[in-house]
Amino acid sequence: MSRSEKRTPEEDQLASLTHVVKSSELILTCGPGGVGKTTTAAALGVAAARAGRRTVVVTVDPARRLADALGLDEGAASDQPHQVKGVTKRATDGELWALMLDAEQTFDRLVREQAGSRKQADAVLNNPVYKAISGSLSGAQEYMAVERLHQLHASGEWDLVIVDTPPSRHAIDLLEAPDRLVGFLSHPVYRTLTVGQRTFAKITDAASSMFLWAVKRLAGPQIVEDTVQFFRSLATIEGGLRDRAREVSALLRGDDTSFVVVSSPRAEAVSEAEHLLDAINDKSFPLGGLVVNLIHPEPTELSEADEQLLADLGDGPLAEQLAWHRELQSLAVAERLEIASLEKLAGAAPVIELPLLDVDIHDVPGLVGLADRLV
């Protein structure tokens, strides 16, 4: 990139994610869809492992070939860390492990951990309503991504946990997921439903009985029984869930956590990334860096003399070449304006610019190459 040529070595150090990779205990990559978030998360993992750290990368919905490169096939065991081979060679290197987020299994594990007894856990896990929502509850995937991060971080087995956040047009959901769970558990209807051991028929609180009546009218009586049972059984583990949500919320704001925002220079991605950067600033989450990916190359400019030489071309291959040169140049210039507006929001955090590559990264050597550009 032409920018880095003008930088001093100290600035180069600043403009890389070396510090983030070497000193963070948690890294979250977030940003709009389709900009290479998962690949960036994996490459940061490679960089960290090569810097001597025992690292695990949690991916969400990786493209198939990237999943293959990380050794994550579609088997059920992908929810558990697998070591990624071929990343580390030197004795001073750490290790890279990877796993694929499974929202349902993470939710199950959380319930088992928080339940006072196996019986309590089973009551929740076997409830049909729980089974239906654990995978699809709106925001569940976002919350489970941060929950998995907490599980791995708390296990003490890892120097660094990297979480690739779920694809979301509203990446903010992730940041607010723990707070939303607390909000849900504090909802007055939920509170009345779970207080005491009254049966459904005896619930007299107006709001709750209306809620249940509404559900019954709309979805039939069976689901009402299941719902009441679900909320009741959830109540036994509620305290734990609430504490956990608070812990996770604090963890996300901790000194050892870094958010890395990934975007492309296309306007729709940029406006989402800007929104995300604003939210990160507003809610005082620690921003570790900004990666702008998929940037078109800026062609070498034509000199004025050459422009004149090429001024009045008729149709033909050279005219096509000239038109293409102009088109690519105007695109590159426009993209750089978009990038500049993003950079302003990144404040003091390092900004890494990455070119659009000819082929997608889908193997370990490709990730190693990207890692070298990031740090």
Add this chain to the structure above:
Amino acid sequence: MGAVTEQPDASWLTAATVMVVAGKGGVGSSTVAAAAAVAAAREGADVIFVAVDGRPGMGTLLGGREISDREQTVQRMKGGGKIRARSIPAEQAFGDYLELKGVGGLLRRAASSASLPMIAAATPGLEHLLVLGKVKEMEKEAEADLIVVDAPPAGHAAPFLRSAIGLSDVVKSGPILDQATEVSEMLADPTRCRAMLVGLPEETPITEMIELANDLGDDLSIDLLPLVVNGCWPDRPGLAKSPAMAARSHKLKLTDSAKAALESAASFGRSRLAQQREQIARLESQRSEPVITLPRLATPRLDSDDLVTLADALIGAEFDEDMT
């Protein structure tokens, strides 16, 4: 390239009243949905553009104000066609649904936005179903000639459409089951609803497009419209030559600096075009639907003129000339 029609043909756009436009995040499916709305409205159709997970800026791109839950007319065409735009928040869809079912004020209050998250939690996929249910009502009432549904992005398009089927596993009776059944019927009826999938001419997006096509087309039996590959560079055969060779056809001799400058763009162009051809060929070999290519516009920020260009290309009007 692709199955491009010889004559501009916009009739397929309105073959079914509901057009669900879906693609992975970042492939421009909202823009393509907007272009489809423009292309149909130019032919005189009365179009409603429904933003499910409204990306900011779509309303202004279509020529109006920011899209909200209040329907607004964003564009009127000379031939009498027009585009209205709106979003469908789940809360509002729920309220409308209750109204429609003639359920009284008590239920409405119970189902006020405060407890919607609770009800939604108790009935997974409900929010999606309510939105699709609203679209189904609009279709049933014949509120427009074409209802373009800009579906949620990324991994959310399939669950969005699957919500109706998934719900019937949990909900065994009552109006929600009825709603789910009616929505499933609409989705499976090619005279009422079809899906248009959008991708980019790159490896991962094409793979994901094929997966989405298998998912929606084969598993959910939703009829698929032509597959749209967005962001294609126009083919420029002149790029195949070196700048020096190209100059010879013009009886010109280039300076070394001009050669270097042109080559710096040409080499990138050659490899992108090669990749593009390869990926479109792969899509065509794996799916039987026709493939439409839309041009890559050399700007990161689209405006309403760009939308017209895309609408032209969608019905095979202008882009062809560029491609030959």
